[in-house]
Amino acid sequence: MPGKSLTVVVTRRLPEVVETRMKELFNVELREDDTPLGVDQLADAMQRADVLVSTITDQIDAKLLGRAGERLKLIANYGAGVDNIDVATARQRGIHVSNTPGVVTEDTADMVMALILAVTRRMSEGLRLAQSDEWAGWSPTAMLGGRLRGRRLGILGMGRIGQAVAKRAAAFGVQVHYHNRRRLRPEVEEALDATYWESLDQMVARVDILSVNCPHTPSTFHLINARRLKLMKPDAVIVNTSRGEVIDENALTRMLRAGEIAGAGLDVFERGHAINPRLKELPNAILLPHMGSATLEGRVEMGEKVIVNIKTFADGHRPPDLVVPAML
Template structure:
């Protein structure tokens, strides 16, 4: 790729400093607004660009990848997750895929704790009451929530984000428990004060708060199904900042409505931005618009990783954040 400026197409608006740097380095086509590209627009972009910079809202399946031009050699995803891309098909077509791992760790872990506190201390309900005309002032028994110190936190997925959550939770005095594909090394368990559960069923039945921090893969789809959700204690709380598909949203909604689970804090949903209308009506659910990693610092760092991946590829080297099917 040496000797010419790469043709780069970006599918969504990125932070101004990131877009400005891309203009300096590449022959870049940016979006005028922040609307999602249509399927045909994505196909046109892949037919003309050397590099495509999609986000998690762009679903690049095998059918769409078949419309890519021969010059497309890199998909530099703006995001850590790549379940929006058929990585195996891309590689078969000679297209490399990179992502932006590690950047969202601290911001997402902060949001997990915000949701845990928000649900257990009933912050959304309190906000609505204070802004209404119904609040008559303080009362000894009004708006009572629960203390998180001493509660058992179960972490499903103990990667970077799960471990960052564990450190924060321990500082709040919570007991840390976890389930993961692979058990952590003893020294990491000791540092985090974390107890490993080989059985997810046994863990979810015993924790007071369950935090979902695993990726969406075929093996994790509806990992929290109706049967497993029914194992949770009726006064337990569930928080999800990972991927909505991990939870059976309909089953969760039914149980929240019936009081079989005390509350939920959700930043992601099974059908993207199409949230179950019945879920929106529940006072014991805090729903956020996928803002777990939405900090200025985090988004700029993600953009910088995208640029490094593209520039390294342009210089004839392997992108540092290359994704291969065996990683998934």
């Protein structure tokens, strides 16, 4: 199946260099604007596409897959996470799903450390004060945050990103602890100087900083629920750059308001861009618009992986980043 005979439909705007390369290789339909497609628009795209290049804003469930055309054989997701796609149903319908793993690791780990620093040193509050007319100058007791060195960091999810966070945290003198579905190999654990906790409850109760780096799956939905949030120290902070659904956002908001958790740095939210209005009002919450992987280099690398997956599939081979239900 030569690439030019494939109809590739892209659901969002991609970096110009990626779109240019796609036009060279495939018969591609690109977007002129950058708004998410509606359900009917997605269904229409899936009717006429051999390959759909989706993003995390495209919710492709079993019902929508039932409206796909016979031509659709590959959903090449532009992103590492595939919780927006019903992979099992896609496979049952003979539709392969690929993703772009590993690309966002360094960029997201950088953002985790940025948020940890920003929350513990109260940078958001300081920024608002400096830009207001209320700042009266330096004071020995003003804007006191906390020192990172010596603190305990608990990493929930010790995959690529979690391990990259652990390496960065060590440079700040932070003690690394982690909880994972599977314990790391002894040599990896030793190299990271990381302490494994089989019990998430016990780890959450003992760390000063909790970083959420696990994917969203049925088993991780509200993994950090009200009960576990109450186990955290009152002076602890929580950072989430993974998926908003992992944390019970309403419970977190209540505890931040009550001072039962010192602060939060969130790049993702339970309901996408519909952030809890009460959360927005909190001075001890730093909120970012899903910027964790937002570097030009990372976005171009993601596009290159999508192209390789499509090209390999067009050549009659297994895409290198094929996703199967057993991986989830």
